[in-house]
Amino acid sequence: xxxxxxxxxxxxxxxxxxxxxxxxxxxxxxxxxxxxxxxxxxxxxxxxxxxxxxxxxxxxxxxxxxxxxxxxxxxxxxxxxxxxxxxxxxxxxxxxxxxxxxxxxxxxxxxxxxxxxxxxxxxxxxxxxxxxxxxxxxxxxxxxxxxxxxxxxxxxxxxxxxxxxxxxxxxxxxxxxxxxxxxxxxxxxxxxxxxxxxxxxxxxxxxxxxxxxxxxxxxxxxxxxxxxxxxxxxxxxxxxx
Amino acid sequence: xxxxxxxxxxxxxxxxxxxxxxxxxxxxxxxxxxxxxxxxxxxxxxxxxxxxxxxxxxxxxxxxxxxxxxxxxxxxxxxxxxxxxxxxxxxxxxxxxxxxxxxxxxxxxxxxxxxxxxxxxxxxxxxxxxxxxxxxxxxxxxxxxxxxxxxxxxxxxxxxxxxxxxxxxxxxxxxxxxxxxxxxxxxxxxxxxxxxxxxxxxxxxxxxxxxxxxxxxxxxxxxxxxxxxxxxxxxxxxxxxxxxxxxxxxxxxxxxxxxxxxxxxxx
Numbered sequence: 001x002x003x004x005x006x007x008x009x010x011x012x013x014x015x016x017x018x019x020x021x022x023x024x025x026x027x028x029x030x031x032x033x034x035x036x037x038x039x040x041x042x043x044x045x046x047x048x049x050x051x052x053x054x055x056x057x058x059x060x061x062x063x064x065x066x067x068x069x070x071x072x073x074x075x076x077x078x079x080x081x082x083x084x085x086x087x088x089x090x091x092x093x094x095x096x097x098x099x100x101x102x103x104x105x106x107x108x109x110x111x112x113x114x115x116x117x118x119x120x121x122x123x124x125x126x127x128x129x130x131x132x133x134x135x136x137x138x139x140x141x142x143x144x145x146x147x148x149x150x151x152x153x154x155x156x157x158x159x160x161x162x163x164x165x166x167x168x169x170x171x172x173x174x175x176x177x178x179x180x181x182x183x184x185x186x187x188x189x190x191x192x193x194x195x196x197x198x199x200x201x202x203x204x205x206x207x208x209x210x211x212x213x214x215x216x217x218x219x220x221x222x223x224x225x226x227x228x229x230x231x232x233x234x235x236x237x238x239x240x241x
Numbered sequence: 242x243x244x245x246x247x248x249x250x251x252x253x254x255x256x257x258x259x260x261x262x263x264x265x266x267x268x269x270x271x272x273x274x275x276x277x278x279x280x281x282x283x284x285x286x287x288x289x290x291x292x293x294x295x296x297x298x299x300x301x302x303x304x305x306x307x308x309x310x311x312x313x314x315x316x317x318x319x320x321x322x323x324x325x326x327x328x329x330x331x332x333x334x335x336x337x338x339x340x341x342x343x344x345x346x347x348x349x350x351x352x353x354x355x356x357x358x359x360x361x362x363x364x365x366x367x368x369x370x371x372x373x374x375x376x377x378x379x380x381x382x383x384x385x386x387x388x389x390x391x392x393x394x395x396x397x398x399x400x401x402x403x404x405x406x407x408x409x410x411x412x413x414x415x416x417x418x419x420x421x422x423x424x425x426x427x428x429x430x431x432x433x434x435x436x437x438x439x440x441x442x443x444x445x446x447x448x449x450x451x452x453x454x455x456x457x458x459x460x461x462x463x464x465x466x467x468x469x470x471x472x473x474x475x476x477x478x479x480x481x482x483x484x485x486x487x488x489x490x491x492x493x494x495x496x497x498x499x500x501x502x503x504x505x506x507x508x
Contacts, residue, residue, distance in 0.1 A: 007345030014338045021334055046277040078277035180310055208313055210276035214306060217277075227295075229277075230302040 033059045036206040038072055045209050046078030047085065058087075058206035061199070063104075067093050079217045079229050082113045085209075087202075108202055110209075111194035112216050118223045119163035120144060120189040123175065125182075126159050131200050134185030149175060158184065173228055174219035177211065186219060193220050263289045276305055308422055312439045315421050321478040325397065328485055329390075336386045343379025350376035350504070357508050373504045374497070381497035389489025396484035400477045407434070407443035408460055409453040417449050 034040060039054030052072030069090040076083060087108045094101045122138040138144050138161065147165035148155050149172040158175055160168045171186070178184045183201035187194055195216055197205050205212055217229050259268045261284035268282045270293070279298040282291040293301060350357060350372060360369035407426055408418035416425035421441035426434050433444050448456065 007341060007348070010341050011338065011345070014334065014341055018334045018338065021331075025330065044275055046275055078275075177306070180313070208309065211306065211309055211313075214276055214302075228299070230299050230306055 030057060030060065033057060038074070041085075041206060041209050042074045042076070045074065045076065045083070045085065045213050047074040047076030047083065049073075050075050052087070059203050061089075061202055061206075063089070063091065067091050078213060081217065081220060083111065083213065083216070085110045106199050108197040108205065109194050110197075110205065110212060110216060111192055112220050114188070114191045114193060114220055115224055117190045118188050118193070119167060121147075121160065121162035121164075121167060121171070121187065123158050123160050123171065123178075123184065123186040125184045126157060128184075129182050132183040132204070133198070134183065134201065135196060135198060136185075137187055137196065138189075154179070167223065170222040170225075171219055173222055174215045177215040177218055181208070181211070186216070188219070188223065193223065261287060261289055263287045270301070273305075276302060276309070308439050311422055312441070315439070315441060318474065319478055321482060322401070325393065325401075325481040325485075328393065328482065332386060332390045336383055336390075339379060339383035339386055343381070343383050346376045346379045350508075354508065361508075373508065374501050377497050377500040377504055380500060381493045384496045385489040385493025388492035389485040392488025393481045393485040397481040400480045402444060404474055404477055405442065405444045406456075407445055407449060409449045409456045411457070413450070413453070417443070417445065419443055 034057075035044070036057055036059040037054065038052060038056045038058060039049055041058060042049045042054070050073045052070065056072065067090075069092075070088070072085070072087040074085040085108075088105065089107075090105045092103045092105075094103070120138055120141065120143075122136060122144065124134045124136060128134065143163055144161040145165060147160045147162045147168035149158070149160060150169045151172055154172055154175050157179055160171065160175075162168055174186065178186065181204060183197065183204040185196050185201075187196070193216060195205075195212060214230060220226075221228050259270075259282060260266070261268045263284060264287040266284055266286040268284045268289070268291070271281045271283045273280045280293055280301055282293060283289070292298070357369070357372055359365075360372060404420070406420065408420050408423065410417050416428065418424065419426055419436035419439060419441055420443050422436060422439040424436055424438045426436060426443055429445070431445065433442055435442050
């Protein structure tokens with residue numbers, strides 16, 4: 001038999017087998033990270049899925065092809081306080097005569113409600129990873145000034161901007177909890193305190209939703225002057241390896 | 242001056258007894274997976290349940306949070322092993338593919354030996370060299386992958402496997418401990434066991450009992466090194482993947498040169 005014809009067939013079969021094995025691996029990865037599916041994250045956060053597909057995996061949050069619009073909404077009271085997680089994602093194509101405009105939208109917000117209103121503030125990492133830069137919603141508000149938490153370590157790690165600089169020390173316990181994370185955005189105004197996550201930051205939330213929720217609750221308790229949900233030292237945890 | 246510390250007696254965890262107020266039996270803290278929920282004290286005999294006091298619940302949450310942070314830090318440190326696992330699982334198919342490709346190239350060269358002979362004519366030396374080297378490339382890649390896998394496995398066994406081994410028991414008869422969080426590991430008849438507290442996979446072997454004292458000394462030295470700010474394990478998890486490329490690349494280059502020389506001589 002002419003080997004010229006046998007080997008291309010064998011190589012084709014090997015390539016098909018490779019594709020199949022990779023597909024199996026992807027399925028195994030979904031099983032391995034099933035705790036990052038929306039339904040599992042809701043359980044971990046003490047919430048219930050109000051809207052959206054509970055099987056959608058937040059670690060492998062792939063965009064469908066073409067135009068789409070999807071919204072996930074989880075709500076509950078994990079620490080006795082109303083809390084929610086909202087994820088909106090979409091793509092819209094507008095056809096013009098000589099051009100086509102594709103608009104992509106994404107937003108992810110973990111938020112809690114305060115019993116008392118608070119002045120506006122926003123916290124981000126001072127030196128974030130180049131791919132994990134948080135969108136600063138209050139970046140253009142001039143009335144927010146950089147404030148000190150009272151801890152040089154925390155001040156070296158985070159940029160805290162607040163309408164009332166006196167409120168920054170109340171956030172120190174929450175920031176201590178967030179100091180081991182590579183994606184941090186914490187903001188508040190009125191009766192809302194929230195964290196927003198970029199598309200690249202979403203896997204951070206999916207990997208440690210309880211820790212972000214605890215930090216958010218700690219921030220809320222600090223702003224309200226209530227006891228913390230966990231004993232937090234108020235100094236940043238060491239940067240684990 | 243850096244101080245060296247021995248394992249203090251307090252490092253051996255001792256659980257505080259919690260007798261049930263109803264029947265006197267020992268109560269256990271019911272495990273809870275979610276960080277927001279407060280665990281309860283439960284009696285396995287009279288089914289009595291009690292809420293943990295607020296400060297105890299806070300402490301419990303604090304400790305669970307610490308375990309989560311340790312788990313996240315460990316996963317981050319061990320992330321390079323994902324590449325190792327991917328290489329290990331893809332290696333067989335990759336080697337088969339490269340082997341088939343190489344066999345095809347070689348067989349094509351040999352079955353068309355007359356055409357190769359014609360390439361020896363004056364002015365066609367470049368085409369001749371290309372055809373020979375191209376035929377040798379596939380087998381070189383296949384064997385390079387094979388030797389890369391051998392090197393990777395050796396380095397994993399020598400440099401990484403000891404890091405994944407469970408901590409030995411403090412005393413004979415006690416349970417082995419998790420390498421990451423130090424919790425007692427369940428007794429299993431298996432080569433590895435997953436910690437129920439921090440999900441770390443711990444390798445088990447007979448050295449845990451045979452070399453217990455030297456492993457305990459090594460553990461203390463490791464903690465002392467960490468306390469001095471050294472990170473002795475930092476590069477070890479990258480080593481298997483690096484070994485695959487170094488061993489694989491070097492052996493593929495050698496095989497390419499050697500096989501090309503042989504083919505030049507044959508043709």
